[in-house]
Amino acid sequence: MPRPTKLNPERGDARTRLLEAARDTIRRKGFSATTVDDLCKAAGVTKGAYFHHFETKEALGVAAAQFWAETTGAYFAEAPYHAPEDPLERVRAYIAFRRSLIAGDLAEFTCLVGTMTQEAYASHPAIRDACAHSMLDHAATLEPDIALAIAARAMKPEWTATDLARHIQAAIQGAFILAKATGDPGQARSSLDHLARYIDLLFDPAEPPKDQ
Amino acid sequence: MPRPTKLNPERGDARTRLLEAARDTIRRKGFSATTVDDLCKAAGVTKGAYFHHFETKEALGVAAAQFWAETTGAYFAEAPYHAPEDPLERVRAYIAFRRSLIAGDLAEFTCLVGTMTQEAYASHPAIRDACAHSMLDHAATLEPDIALAIAARAMKPEWTATDLARHIQAAIQGAFILAKATGDPGQARSSLDHLARYIDLLFDPAEPPKDQ
DNA sequence: ACGTAGATACCAACTGTACGGTATGTTTTC
């Protein structure tokens, strides 16, 4: 069996395979409980390869958060929830899309950076910052649509589009914790239903958007 | 310096001190990154004492979750948010109370069982179950007031009092993650403001409660 | 009231190993 090379990467290069292994293993066991050997085994590489690509375990945590930001960023950019013409409908569709992802194995649909944040926030500032970037950058993708929805209704809310976008992320993270505690993804879906209802109530349909 | 005894426990007995150390240390570093030696040092006891009270590290995790349930249970039972006569006002007061607790050091106001759940849900079922119990039992304390608020308005919601009570817990957990990622408790307060607004909108003041 | 036996609570020193990281060699790519 020929070893995968950079120019002929059947399984991707060692670095990518290690980051994929990190994504999957850390979501299941957490950052601290995931050993370097775990990752090497899962990626099918040796420690030599690992430490060739990552100086320390912490550096891998940072890289994994960045990898998460890149891959999920591309995934959400291509997702179908951007289709609706009305900005508020796009926000609604986003939440519905997130809800639709909540199924099957907990370790496969929950959020890597949300998980790592809890372990790293005090001990590994570099990981925490990378997680914060991933989370906040993703939240920021919702801001324009929220701002448009506010403007279309001439609302003067006490909160900002940034606030609401981040609250949406917080609610999703919380829903994941509930699902992990109960072992029941349905708990997370139920929580997202409440979040969707909040958006509905906040942008009161009794005051429909004005056509421009 | 006399060693604290069971009948003269100036600092509490070793078991209690270890549980308090676990509560504080695990919230800061996470469960896996917290070593038995960390806890012994923080509690001022030796490993002999530790393993006299807890068979394994996992057993301590379970005991810490139970300790958390007991102490926070008593704390919330005595808290002032139960004072209002109207059930919905009590729910509102609960969220305001939770909001008021969000200040100072992250490791001091965030939730032990929410943190441990993320690390334990797949690897330590016993810890996960203890965390779930703590979280759900606390959520259940809100159910009667939510149910009363629904009944008083003759609402026929698609959701149940249980659903909403758990969503409130999820939102709070998510707010903590946001605060940890950004290092800013204000992010958590802002998220709880959205949660409070949801409750306001859900129990529409345009339909005030009927006096019985 | 007092002595004492057995249990509980705690301590100090130790152990096997699993961990993060290193040193050095070999293959692949350009």
Add this chain to the structure above:
DNA sequence: GAAAACATACCGTACAGTTGGTATCTACGT
């Protein structure tokens, strides 16, 4: 042929857990 991308074998230590004790408490008989 030089550099990057790996592999193999190894190292020091920090880790969860053990062993074998000593101090302290409780129950009970006298």
